[in-house]
Amino acid sequence: MPAGTLLYAQSGGVTAVINATASAVLQAARARKVPVLAARNGILGALREELLDTSTLTAAEIKGLAHTPGGAFGSCRLKLKSLADDRARYERLLEVFRAHDVRWFLYNGGNDSADTALKVSQLASEFGYPLTCVGVPKTVDNDLAVTDCCPGFGSAAKYTAVSVRECALDVAAMAETSTKVFVYEAMGRHAGWLAAAAGLAGEGRDEAPHLILFPERPFDEVDFLSRVDAVVKRVGYCVVVASEGIRTGDGTFVADAGGGKDSFGHTQLGGVASHLAGRVKDALGYKVHWALPDYLQRSARHLASATDLEQALAVGRAAVDCALSGQNAVMPVIVRDSDAPYRWHIDIAPLARIANHEKTMPKGFIRADGHGITAAARRYLTPLVAGEAYPPFGRDGLPDYVVPKLRQVRRRLPGWSD
Template identity: 65%
Template sequence: MTQGKLLYAQSGGVTAVINATAAAVIETARSHGVKVYAARNGILGVLREDLIDTSRESTSAVAALHHTPGGAFGSCRYKLKSPQTDDAEYVRLMEVMKAHDIRWFLYNGGNDSADTALKLSRLGRAYGHEIHCIGVPKTVDNDLTVTDCCPGFGSVARYTALSVREASLDVASMSETSTKVFILEVMGRNAGWIAASAGLAGEDADAPPHVILFPERHFDAKAFLAKVKATVQRVGYCTVVASEGIRDADGTLLSDTGSRDAFGHAQLGGVAPLLAQLVNEKLGMKVHWAVPDYLQRSARHAASATDLMQAQAVGKAAVEYALAGMNAVMPVILRERDTPYRWKIAPAPLARIANREKKMPKSFLTRDGFGITAAARRYLAPLIRGEAATPCGKDGLPLHATLKRVAVAKKLVPWKER
């Protein structure tokens, strides 16, 4: 076996295909004779020296991860302090990695995770333990820079487009005497990629969704109500898709709950009922609304085959980059052509990705701000193609991985959390 071990950790909100990346990491490392440890509950697991020995998992259990949603080893939202102001956490991380002979660290997450991997890649030698750090892309929001798209997004996009098309058929069938407006709230704090994917549900002007509300555009209640009213008069009903991150003209989030996560981000949710109340009060129409929330990112049964392949590809490439001696890079997806869709994996410096955010190009939004353009459709359509089949049991429900998650024996004093 190659000297040294590889440590894999999941970070932030999970996706329908993040475990496929984990499986690809483990399988690729095994093929090179490298043992893989997984941090239980992300970076917190490293600080706590709570590591899982994946070599104790069977080949079949690891393979089942390819069709299992959630985070198999646990994830977390935890903001590390700046090493310049307080390096205690970084010292601890290096102590844990040195104690367990961790030579490669793969951090599977988004912008903040890329920043953490970048900092660790620079601090290894300073703390007397050289380590190769690779950021592995994952985010349903599709907001990582450099990469053409983010593993996890394609499946959320497919789930969203499917949900809009199916729910709209229901609304249309009842619109004569019942519901006139249906509002679907989707994730998306600052970037409206998920909201945009709803536009794939239909192509002509009268096809749902009839109104999409993006965080890139300030919410104009008057214009919104006029669009809804005109659509109902013309089509008979109106399907609205609203990003949770929409703001008014003053920049205030419509759905800010007041609570904050570990990174200081506002916890969002509840824009759909607010819009429903507005439509009901101002237009007097019956409205139904839905907030799928976690259902969007856990819907492995509706995952995109393209997304699954890309999630597997970045996991495999991350291991190969690490073992080749690369440091402070991320395997990203590069689009070679739209039709037929062609893509490849290439390394990109974490310094170009960490703490940066990719928003929707202006060319992707229609002039009135309520829909997507042909350019957006060309970009989005390939990402939701193909059905990533999930094997089912005799009960008709999907079969998911069952892991042992055997803990690695601890060697250090317990970490005192602050």
């Protein structure tokens, strides 16, 4: 085994199982006697040379990460531009890697992170620095190209489907004299995978969710209100699931949080459910409740999918294998072999096929009327939410999560400011 250090970093919005991937990375690297540093707050920590020494973690702590939500080492939303436009940042990363003898870089994130890992590998090649870069898949949006699904999605999908089923039972119980319409907002800027997962909560036109609003289909308010009214008159109540990223026919987001744009250039979303609830109340006069689960969708480790956990661990182990075998600018991806019984395996794909590509819902997964999922979508989604992977619970009745305290290694370079 060549000498050197492996650097692991987490990126973007965290998931219920991203720490499981981190746990697998640390265990696999330790088994190969490879030292691992973790960047504090993702790529930002690498730029600032804020690197954490994972050698102080006990085996029990590393194992405990697998059932702990959040990002153990911190994450960030920081998109690096092209090599030409962000040259100074990329060269700074290379300086930090040289200073700490980093020979393997694992970047655990989504589309933008895959692009960053690819560009870092290209710059290292240009400078003749022996660096192997591996992207590690993660996202609750399930929008990464090539891979059949994304670690993080299955657990968020399970939380969504369970929440919608439970809320629907509550609404049904109260509909006679109280709430007639309930609106649940799901994450998903351009891809409606999480909204689709809500469709697992029921089957048939009279079972909730009665209407699903996908970002892949333009939103028509007149049609929406008409459908809500029809469902209430037929069923007695209506449960709506709306993706946060739904847009009108001209491409305008139906609702945004008014928070401007983040460092990825994305409009800050949030507020679709409250907006729709207001329109239903004003136009139809029904009593409406709404919910914005937001971070709850991606942090609900207490209701994680066993399939999702297994896949999160698998991509972590595979990423280390890729890196140490010199497979550069690649990402371990999940390949589905069959739906029933559900079988899958890990393959390796070039980052160039993944970076900045986005996988939206196939047309065949959205019902012909545009407001529900098809049998094909149900076959795809069902195995991903299967099985329970409960965390251990303490005497206080709460999950026993691990919050590691890590020492930052000594800086070897002058301070950095953007």
